[in-house]
Amino acid sequence: MSLSFDDPVLVPVLTEAPPAPTPGARRRHGMILLVDMDAFFASVEQAQHPHLRGVPVIVCGDPDRRGVVTAASYEARPFGVRAGMPLQEARRLCPRAEYVEGNPEKYVSTSVHLLDLYTRFTPDVEPFSVDEAFLGFPLRVDSLERGAEIARQIQSEIADRFRLGASIGVGPNKLVAKMAAGVQKPRGLTALDEAGFCDVFWPREVHELWGVGPKLAERMRALGIVTVGDLAHAPAPALGAAFGIIGPQLREAAWGRDETPLVPCYEGVDPKSMGHEVTLPEDSDDSEHLEATLLRLCDQVGRRLRKEGFVGRVVAVRLRDATFTTRIRQRALHRYTQQGHRIFEVARGLFRENWNGAGLRLVGVTVSALQPEPEGEQIDLFSTCERSEELNHALDRVRDRLGEVSVVPAATLRQRRHRSHVPFGVISSRTRVPAD
Numbered sequence: 001m002s003l004s005f006d007d008p009v010l011v012p013v014l015t016e017a018p019p020a021p022t023p024g025a026r027r028r029h030g031m032i033l034l035v036d037m038d039a040f041f042a043s044v045e046q047a048q049h050p051h052l053r054g055v056p057v058i059v060c061g062d063p064d065r066r067g068v069v070t071a072a073s074y075e076a077r078p079f080g081v082r083a084g085m086p087l088q089e090a091r092r093l094c095p096r097a098e099y100v101e102g103n104p105e106k107y108v109s110t111s112v113h114l115l116d117l118y119t120r121f122t123p124d125v126e127p128f129s130v131d132e133a134f135l136g137f138p139l140r141v142d143s144l145e146r147g148a149e150i151a152r153q154i155q156s157e158i159a160d161r162f163r164l165g166a167s168i169g170v171g172p173n174k175l176v177a178k179m180a181a182g183v184q185k186p187r188g189l190t191a192l193d194e195a196g197f198c199d200v201f202w203p204r205e206v207h208e209l210w211g212v213g214p215k216l217a218e219r220m221r222a223l224g225i226v227t228v229g230d231l232a233h234a235p236a237p238a239l240g241a242a243f244g245i246i247g248p249q250l251r252e253a254a255w256g257r258d259e260t261p262l263v264p265c266y267e268g269v270d271p272k273s274m275g276h277e278v279t280l281p282e283d284s285d286d287s288e289h290l291e292a293t294l295l296r297l298c299d300q301v302g303r304r305l306r307k308e309g310f311v312g313r314v315v316a317v318r319l320r321d322a323t324f325t326t327r328i329r330q331r332a333l334h335r336y337t338q339q340g341h342r343i344f345e346v347a348r349g350l351f352r353e354n355w356n357g358a359g360l361r362l363v364g365v366t367v368s369a370l371q372p373e374p375e376g377e378q379i380d381l382f383s384t385c386e387r388s389e390e391l392n393h394a395l396d397r398v399r400d401r402l403g404e405v406s407v408v409p410a411a412t413l414r415q416r417r418h419r420s421h422v423p424f425g426v427i428s429s430r431t432r433v434p435a436d
């Protein structure tokens, strides 16, 4: 199981509209809770190892190697230690902390047990990340007081059964619940309705609004939108002109309004994205090697989209360098695709625009904004690509029979000839490819 430790910020895709709420959709939930575990990885370590309790704990990769802080316990935070900080700096700030090598499998397993606990309160549980989940309660649970009462019970059960702390946000929708959860930490409980949301968040800077990344916030500041309140009062047409379809939607969010449905796990996972990534055995700054790796990943993603019957419209590349800094850049396509070569065209463009030449340790490609593949009669939407689709399906059948390595994109072959290759996993030698 792979789990990424960092929490990168996605660059917003301004041409891509968030899914519109289904017209006439009936509201299903009275109150929504967002349960956010406090300093999750560090707290799990403290819960399992009594000698770590009450002392600064810093969870990292291999403590003997250079790397970054994955999680810091609340005892470490007054020293200024934060997740994402280089380990060297953390050691300088807090030399007496306990440095613990992280164990992603353990955290995921705890996370699964927590989800199980939540389902005792409501069947409508939507995991949001390894340490966060949305819980939806039926319409009869329609007051903040009732929501807060349930939240307190959940907090006390988490404390009793797991020795862990959680901060919970309660609200009428996912946006308010999510943002309320961040108001008070650790072991916080914040319940807000839409009016309360405006009171708390309007004075705050616009980048604090869920969905507004640093880049978008910068563009808003250039338009004079500094606070969430400014955004709430910005004229919708101007926002539309500046930010496209998401402009007016962000304005709604600034009022605490959000109609995004909570999708319980039992409704089956409609994957929101599909991706592949590979950790290179050694950091590579060889652009040809990196692009060939990218091509292979795009091919795999395209294949998986076809196999699972999806088309997607947003391509993201993930580049992680030796300092574990991860850049994610994404771009929307004009039309949906499930073809590796289309994905690669965009991924390569993003790579060329954003790679700074530093040695990379990980490369990944993800396609999101997925939709089920159109049925047979609609395939003419894709007619210009039909031949290549047929070819792809034929290749998929070959690979299903003969395995992944039987067919690979031609451009990866040259790389493969020059490297001892582990089948579709990692490339095991750093030898530079001589120019042909």
Ligand SMILES: [Mg+2]
Pocket: 036, 037, 038, 039, 040, 131
């Ligand atoms: Mg957390």
